[in-house]
Amino acid sequence: MVSERIPQKFGFDAVRDIQVLSPIYRGPAGVIALNERLQEKLNPPANNKLERKLYGTIFRLGDKVMQTQNNYDKDVYNGDIGFVTSIDVVEQTILVDFDGRLATYDWSDADQLTLAYVVSIHKAQGSEFPVVVMPIVTQHYTMLQRNLLYTAITRARKLCVLTGSPRAISMAVRNNKVAQSFHGIGVAIDKYRYED
Secondary structure, three states: OOOOHHHHHHOOOOOOOEEEEEOOOOOOOOHHHHHHHHHHHHOOOOOOOOEEEEOOEEEEOOOEEEEOOOEOOOOEOOOOEEEEEEEEOOOOEEEEEEOOEEEEEEHHHHHHEEEOOEEEHHHHOOOOEEEEEEEEOHHHHHHOOHHHHHHHHOOEEEEEEEEEOHHHHHHHHHOOOOOOOOOOOEEEEEOOOOOO
16 A cells, blocks of 8 residues: 555655554554564665664664654654664764754664654644555554544545554444544545555
8 A cells, every 4th residue: 555556546655755654553553563564665675775773673774763752952853754864883873854954863862763654643643744544453442533533534635545444444433422524635445455
């Protein structure tokens, strides 16, 4: 869905335009597992591509990353998304471009960064993206709530794709007293099995 179908059909960039949002961190459709799968698909290792494993995460040149806490010294804040533009193995630093603001991280500071091909719906609050893809499966049952689904859908400026189980979508829609309309956004429900 992210690496092929949406870019081919609608012309969006798989990394810069599409943001995957998941309601949970763990499990096969959670933030952690999907980040690893999408990193391998969208920014695979190559002979000449620098990478470094820090705090259990492989950071690779070109990776999409998110700042996980406010850092006033670097002028980057919790939820800011950027791209790894340099990895210096001599200086032991990572350079990240946050929409024109460059921030240098010593390897000891890399615990402030996480992969951002997929982020939690909670972390995405207040942000907007051209395209949002949300895996929604019954294993997310504790988080299947209408207001969470609404939050995810309204992060999309142009297109939102819900992929997974129609039953899970139905569970989320019915699980809340808050009723909101999904105005101005193309929403597609993908009945196929979950794909990258």
